Amino acid sequence: MTSTTTTGAGTAATQGEQRQAGDPIVPRPDIRQAALRSIGKSGRSWWVIVTTLGVIVVAGVVAWIFQLRDGLGAAGYNDRAFWAVYEADLVAFIGVSYGGAVVSAILRLTKASWRAPLTRIAEATALVTLPIGMLFIIPHLGSPEKIWELVWPPYWNLSSPILWDFFAVSTYLLATAVFFYLPLIPDVKVAISGDGVPPACAGLRYRLIRWLYATVGRSWDGTTGQRRILHGALGLVAIMIIPMAVSVHSVLSFAFSSSSRAGYLETILPVYFVIAALYTGVAIVIVAVVAFRRAYRLERWITKRHVVRLGFMMAALGAIYLYLTFTEYLIDGYSGTAGNAAWVHQIVAGRYWIPFWFYFVAAGVVPLLLIAIPRTRNVKGMTVASVLILFAMWVKRLVIVVPAATEPLVRSAITHGGAVSSGVAPASQGSPALGIGGGVAWGTYHFTWIPIAITVAATAAIPLLLMILFKIFPVMSVTELEEVAQLEGLEVDVDGVVRVLSGATSERPRAWRTGSGVPAARSGPPLHGSGSGAGLKRGRSDKQLQPESSRAPAREGAGTLSSPDAGSGAGGTTIGGDGE
Amino acid sequence: MEPTAPEYRSGTSTHSSLSPGAANPSRHPGAPRPHDNGLSRRRFLKRVGAGAAGVSILAAGGADLLPSSASAAPGAGAGSPAKPKASHQWCMVIDLRYCDGCKQCTAACQKAHYLHEDQTWIRVFTMEGESGNTYHMPRPCMMCEDPPCVPVCPVSANFRTDEGLTLVNQQRCIGTRICMNACPYQARYFNWTSPAPAPRQPFAQTPEWPVPQVKGTVGKCVFCAAMLPAGKIPECVAGCPMGVLYLGDLESDVAVNGFGNVIKLSQFLADNDAVKFKEDYGTHPRVWYILGHGQDLGSDSEAS
Numbered sequence: 001m002t003s004t005t006t007t008g009a010g011t012a013a014t015q016g017e018q019r020q021a022g023d024p025i026v027p028r029p030d031i032r033q034a035a036l037r038s039i040g041k042s043g044r045s046w047w048v049i050v051t052t053l054g055v056i057v058v059a060g061v062v063a064w065i066f067q068l069r070d071g072l073g074a075a076g077y078n079d080r081a082f083w084a085v086y087e088a089d090l091v092a093f094i095g096v097s098y099g100g101a102v103v104s105a106i107l108r109l110t111k112a113s114w115r116a117p118l119t120r121i122a123e124a125t126a127l128v129t130l131p132i133g134m135l136f137i138i139p140h141l142g143s144p145e146k147i148w149e150l151v152w153p154p155y156w157n158l159s160s161p162i163l164w165d166f167f168a169v170s171t172y173l174l175a176t177a178v179f180f181y182l183p184l185i186p187d188v189k190v191a192i193s194g195d196g197v198p199p200a201c202a203g204l205r206y207r208l209i210r211w212l213y214a215t216v217g218r219s220w221d222g223t224t225g226q227r228r229i230l231h232g233a234l235g236l237v238a239i240m241i242i243p244m245a246v247s248v249h250s251v252l253s254f255a256f257s258s259s260s261r262a263g264y265l266e267t268i269l270p271v272y273f274v275i276a277a278l279y280t281g282v283a284i285v286i287v288a289v290v291a292f293r294r295a296y297r298l299e300r301w302i303t304k305r306h307v308v309r310l311g312f313m314m315a316a317l318g319a320i321y322l323y324l325t326f327t328e329y330l331i332d333g334y335s336g337t338a339g340n341a342a343w344v345h346q347i348v349a350g351r352y353w354i355p356f357w358f359y360f361v362a363a364g365v366v367p368l369l370l371i372a373i374p375r376t377r378n379v380k381g382m383t384v385a386s387v388l389i390l391f392a393m394w395v396k397r398l399v400i401v402v403p404a405a406t407e408p409l410v411r412s413a414i415t416h417g418g419a420v421s422s423g424v425a426p427a428s429q430g431s432p433a434l435g436i437g438g439g440v441a442w443g444t445y446h447f448t449w450i451p452i453a454i455t456v457a458a459t460a461a462i463p464l465l466l467m468i469l470f471k472i473f474p475v476m477s478v479t480e481l482e483e484v485a486q487l488e489g490l491e492v493d494v495d496g497v498v499r500v501l502s503g504a505t506s507e508r509p510r511a512w513r514t515g516s517g518v519p520a521a522r523s524g525p526p527l528h529g530s531g532s533g534a535g536l537k538r539g540r541s542d543k544q545l546q547p548e549s550s551r552a553p554a555r556e557g558a559g560t561l562s563s564p565d566a567g568s569g570a571g572g573t574t575i576g577g578d579g580e
Numbered sequence: 581m582e583p584t585a586p587e588y589r590s591g592t593s594t595h596s597s598l599s600p601g602a603a604n605p606s607r608h609p610g611a612p613r614p615h616d617n618g619l620s621r622r623r624f625l626k627r628v629g630a631g632a633a634g635v636s637i638l639a640a641g642g643a644d645l646l647p648s649s650a651s652a653a654p655g656a657g658a659g660s661p662a663k664p665k666a667s668h669q670w671c672m673v674i675d676l677r678y679c680d681g682c683k684q685c686t687a688a689c690q691k692a693h694y695l696h697e698d699q700t701w702i703r704v705f706t707m708e709g710e711s712g713n714t715y716h717m718p719r720p721c722m723m724c725e726d727p728p729c730v731p732v733c734p735v736s737a738n739f740r741t742d743e744g745l746t747l748v749n750q751q752r753c754i755g756t757r758i759c760m761n762a763c764p765y766q767a768r769y770f771n772w773t774s775p776a777p778a779p780r781q782p783f784a785q786t787p788e789w790p791v792p793q794v795k796g797t798v799g800k801c802v803f804c805a806a807m808l809p810a811g812k813i814p815e816c817v818a819g820c821p822m823g824v825l826y827l828g829d830l831e832s833d834v835a836v837n838g839f840g841n842v843i844k845l846s847q848f849l850a851d852n853d854a855v856k857f858k859e860d861y862g863t864h865p866r867v868w869y870i871l872g873h874g875q876d877l878g879s880d881s882e883a884s
Binding site: 070071072073074077078079080082083140141142143144146147149150152155156157159160161162163166255256258259260261264405408409410 | 698699705717719728731732733734735736752753754755756757758760761762764765766768769770771772773774794795796797798858861
């Protein structure tokens with residue numbers, strides 16, 4: 001099997017033909033082995049982690065039961081802080097589901113082949129986080145037992161942004177599920193084909209998984225026609241899912257904007273929400289990719305370069321978000337309208353200054369620095385940046401939700417709790433009549449243990465569901481990797497090191513590092529001799545093939561593999577090629 | 581559960597405690613929609629919503645959605661020419677010149693509706709005048725003609741009666757609190773915990789008489805809607821020891837306060853330069869304030 005594979009790729013290369021998408025896929029056991037590694041018998045650490053996460057989730061459910069019994073007041077709400085942590089959660093968790101749309105759909109549409117090892121994790125993250133985000137509507141509602149009214153057409157009020165939120169998120173969930181499902185169809189056939197489900201996976205679980213695979217992959221033969229249809233469908237869903245994602249967060253922001261409150265009634269809000277969602281979406285994809293890369297030893301396929309590239313996307317989005325924040329606060333603070341100016345003042349220098357400046361440092365400055373400084377531009381640096389972003393952006397959502405809600409609309413001399421509304425005021429007393437609450441005061445909102453427990457539980461549910469999902473389905477898209485490998489010249493040498501994908505796994509191309517415009521390898525004559533099936537070819541400019549015989553020149557860097565007449569950068573055409 | 585949404589309309593009563601007076605067809609100054617030429621925010625949203633509704637109906641190909649969306653359309657009952665004119669159009673006049681901030685209106689309201697202490701359906705704000713003086717401003721529900729709270733509710737739990745009262749169907753309210761976000765007057769209150777205990781009521785809880793309150797739903801001032809047909813004035817009006825609050829009827833052009841003083845509404849408003857709170861928001865509130873010296877309804881109405 002191994003020999004046929006490598007020679008297959010090699011033949012394609014030596015023939016000097018550009019492989020077409022319709023060509024039959026040459027199976028790649030190394031890819032299959034890696035992608036299917038997650039399926040099967042679970043190790044001890046898997047059970048420990050899953051049990052721990054499960055306990056946290058159960059604790060969150062218990063907290064919610066307490067809230068059901070005592071009412072939303074037990075979560076620290078009151079008539080001025082009528083929206084707070086659950087709304088921030090709703091926005092944050094639905095927001096992170098955007099990672100799937102960006103990484104997978106946008107990279108698919110732009111035909112960025114380096115996406116191949118990442119798409120499955122990205123789509124799975126979207127599929128898992130979106131329902132969790134949607135579930136936040138349940139603790140958010142005062143009367144969750146009447147939630148069925150949202151799906152009861154006679155009660156619908158079609159001018160309500162919340163109803164359209166519900167429509168938009170539901171549609172988006174459907175699209176996300178389809179987007180996860182479609183690339184899975186060929187994969188389950190691979191998994192079922194023999195070198196898929198490992199023999200260790202025996203018994204009931206094995207039978208269940210086999211049954212599931214048979215159901216998912218029914219009537220898939222992998223013929224050219226079928227693959228063409230699948231490609232078309234994936235392209236269509238990728239196109240559709242992007243406006244859908246934009247609509248979800250835009251409509252979500254309309255729920256805030258349909259008011260007269262400073263901080264909610266802002267034209268910037270839809271854009272602001274969408275960018276924040278994309279930003280955190282890429283961040284969570286980085287965290288998930290790094291975690292599963294480590295857990296299932298996928299370093300060969302998901303390289304530092306993949307993570308850094310995601311980091312670049314994240315940096316761009318983070319910079320846009322920072323800019324939008326600046327714009328919003330500058331103009332609102334400048335406006336001189338009493339409500340708007342007071343609201344900005346409360347955030348920047350008033351009672352919310354700590355969370356706001358925490359956002360600014362942890363999700364604004366530090367991630368950009370981590371990405372900008374070459375020393376920290378690595379897997380560890382990107383992971384730290386992503387985790388910081390995910391937490392700080394949740395805090396930022398609270399800064400969006402709470403101050404605007406609690407800023408008094410009737411600008412009386414004496415407002416709630418005796419705090420003077422103008423200027424910096426001491427945190428007011430919440431609602432003494434409720435007799436519950438306590439916790440950490442956040443303006444007029446008081447954190448209690450209940451929303452914190454529910455938020456932590458929802459956070460724990462993401463890795464929990466992902467781990468379970470990848471126990472069932474391959475952690476990387478086998479077919480996509482094999483196709484890309486075939487089209488773009490995934491090179492495998494004798495000991496199975498995938499050179500192109502791993503691009504510059506361990507080190508950067510020397511030419512790049514020394515900063516010389518043209519890599520040394522380029523100026524030399526094309527390397528000759530296809531050798532032991534170490535075929536390679538390049539995707540974009542296929543005029544010239546540069547098969548290589550030995551390992552050493554390849555390690556020189558991705559530059560070896562790139563076209564001499566390609567643009568200025570080195571290694572522009574490799575899968576893991578550098579885009580720096 | 582009924583498959584169709586029950587519509588609460590309280591326009592059937594013809595009985596009134598107020599002297600009927602001469603029905604005044606010519607509208608008094610500042611009454612309904614004095615400057616109605618522009619496209620207000622509320623109506624812009626309505627039109628967008630209606631357009632979206634139309635699109636969705638077309639997309640769904642289901643004409644059966646039409647009646648529900650029509651009935652859910654905000655403010656459909658108000659001012660639609662096809663409907664029979666209601667015999668009353670309730671409003672309120674608040675004479676700030678005599679308000680001393682005793683908050684007995686709030687107390688009377690909370691007692692009658694069995695509310696928690698922090699549910700101040702009529703709330704007395706202490707306002708600061710231009711020269712740093714303070715004065716008191718009771719704020720009931722403004723009973724807007726263009727209520728921002730109605731179109732935002734996803735399940736049509738808010739509605740406006742043809743007598744001009746904006747009410748909440750607490751049996752339907754799911755507690756999204758988006759109406760609390762939409763209301764520019766902070767006039768809406770949520771039942772964050774179990775409602776205060778109330779004795780058994782003679783009749784079922786209705787939007788007109790929301791007693792007891794329902795946990796996890798929104799409550800607000802209802803102008804004591806259930807008492808009006810019986811010829812009683814609202815509790816706050818009756819409870820005001822200064823005669824500050826007047827219940828008015830735009831149809832019969834009269835208003836009455838707790839002392840039983842009956843005034844000719846249009847005349848009174850015109851003579852005393854009555855103003856509305858945050859009128860520039862386009863909500864067309866049906867509560868008029870009579871301002872005294874150094875009173876300005878807060879900085880918002882000035883600044884914007």
